[in-house]
Structures are given as structure tokens and as C-alpha cells.
Amino acid sequence: MLYLRNLIYHPTACPTAILKTINLELAPQQLGLIIGPSGSGKSTLLEILSGLAEPTSGAVFWREQELISEQLQQLAGLVFQFPERHFCGGTILEELRLGHPELGIERVRQALGEVGLDHLSLSAAPYALSGGQQRRLALAVQLIRQPNLLLLDEPTAGLDWSMRRQLISLLAKLKQDWTLLVVTHDAGDMLAIADSCWTLNHGELESVDPTTLEATIKEPLPAA
Numbered sequence: 001m002l003y004l005r006n007l008i009y010h011p012t013a014c015p016t017a018i019l020k021t022i023n024l025e026l027a028p029q030q031l032g033l034i035i036g037p038s039g040s041g042k043s044t045l046l047e048i049l050s051g052l053a054e055p056t057s058g059a060v061f062w063r064e065q066e067l068i069s070e071q072l073q074q075l076a077g078l079v080f081q082f083p084e085r086h087f088c089g090g091t092i093l094e095e096l097r098l099g100h101p102e103l104g105i106e107r108v109r110q111a112l113g114e115v116g117l118d119h120l121s122l123s124a125a126p127y128a129l130s131g132g133q134q135r136r137l138a139l140a141v142q143l144i145r146q147p148n149l150l151l152l153d154e155p156t157a158g159l160d161w162s163m164r165r166q167l168i169s170l171l172a173k174l175k176q177d178w179t180l181l182v183v184t185h186d187a188g189d190m191l192a193i194a195d196s197c198w199t200l201n202h203g204e205l206e207s208v209d210p211t212t213l214e215a216t217i218k219e220p221l222p223a224a
């Protein structure tokens with residue numbers, strides 16, 4: 001279980017806090033979805049949860065243990081927005097082994113299998129894959145480390161309709177084994193696979209019921 005307790009992020013140079021007293025709970029093998037407009041603090045929250053930034057105050061707990069940034073770096077795997085732009089391996093094998101040259105071929109194949117890419121040659125070049133396959137490879141790059149918590153920043157951004165559907169089905173499958181926290185500005189069809197849902201506006205997090213939100217999106221209120 002992931003717990004955030006009164007998390008505040010307020011860099012001294014900013015007139016107001018970027019994240020304001022965030023409280024959140026996410027159970028294992030669930031998919032949490034945070035929806036917020038541009039500039040609301042989504043990526044900042046993921047940076048804190050992945051140990052890349054320190055909160056000003058408040059705490060992050062995993063099970064009963066409060067974690068510091070170094071521990072969060074071990075616990076969490078962050079998939080950045082447009083992760084394929086950061087590929088630097090010449091082959092799929094190199095990409096998956098970056099930073100972990102000791103990982104055996106079994107582990108490499110397992111990670112590719114989790115994202116449905118086990119049919120690809122390990123010597124294929126990451127840049128030669130389709131957009132959807134690149135996105136899957138970026139997920140495998142994090143899964144191979146076997147993080148307890150997978151953090152995804154706008155995972156469907158820039159994908160066409162069919163690749164988007166495929167990625168959403170993959171996330172639905174992954175949550176059977178992993179705990180996922182997704183941030184996006186456009187929930188769309190991701191609401192259908194979310195177990196918990198929040199909105200983030202100007203750094204304020206509010207819990208919402210995914211089914212209510214889905215109904216609102218599908219049937220917008222008539223104009224007054």
C-alpha cells in the first residue's frame with residue numbers, strides 16, 4: 001500500500017506551493033489515475049514519488065515504512081512522458097540492460113513478454129520499432145528492475161487511436177501483477193481501467209469516483 005501524508009512541495013523561488021497538502025492511498029495491484037490540466041503539478045508529484053525531488057514537508061509510506069528519496073528510487077519505476085525520446089541503447093537488449101549489465105537473458109525475455117514484445121529480435125534497433133512498440137519497450141525498461149510501484153506520465157500521449165487502445169489493454173493486464181499510478185491531462189478511456197481516481201488542480205488533489213467521472217464525460221450536461 002502506498003500512502004502519501006500531507007505532502008507539500010513549495011520551492012522557495014515559487015510564490016505558492018506547487019503541491020498542496022496531498023493525501024493519497026493506493027492499494028497493491030490497483031491502477032490509480034490522477035487527472036489534471038497542464039501545470040497542475042502531475043509530473044512534479046511523480047518526480048517526488050520516484051525519488052528525483054524532495055518534498056518540502058509530508059511523507060511517503062510504502063506499507064508501514066516511511067521512505068526517503070533513495071528508497072523511493074529503488075521502489076518506483078518512472079516512465080517519463082515520450083519515454084522513447086530517451087532511448088540510448090543501439091539494440092533492444094542494450095536498452096533493457098542499461099545500468100544492469102548483469103541481468104540474464106531470462107529476465108530480459110520475461111520483461112519483453114510482460115509487454116507483449118517477446119516476438120521481437122533482441123538485436124533490433126529501438127528506433128526501428130513502431131510508436132506503440134517503443135512505448136511498450138519503455139515500460140519493459142522499468143519492469144525489468146521489478147519496481148514495486150510503476151509511475152506513468154501521460155502514457156498514451158502521441159499514440160494513435162488503435163495504439164492507445166492496445167496500451168490501455170496492456171496497462172489493465174499489468175495491474176494484475178503491479179501497482180500503477182498514472183497521471184494524465186486527458187483521462188478518456190483510461191477511466192474504464194482505473195480503480196481509484198483523483199483530480200489535480202493547482203496542486204490540490206481531490207478524490208473522485210471513476211464511474212461518475214466516466215458518465216460525466218460520456219454524457220456532458222446540455223448547455224444552459
Ligand SMILES: Nc1ncnc2c1ncn2[C@@H]1O[C@H](COP(=O)(O)OP(=O)(O)OP(=O)(O)O)[C@@H](O)[C@H]1O
Pocket residue numbers: 011013014018036037038039040041042043044045185
Ligand atoms: N523546481 C521548480 N521550481 C519552480 N517551479 C517549478 C518547479 N518544478 C515545477 N515548477 C512549476 O510547477 C508547476 C507544475 O509543473 P508540472 O510539470 O508538475 O505540471 P504538469 O501537470 O506535469 O504539466 P504538463 O501537463 O504540462 O506536463 C508549473 O507551473 C511549473 O512551472
Ligand SMILES: [Mg+2]
Pocket residue numbers: 042043044081153
Ligand atoms: Mg507533466
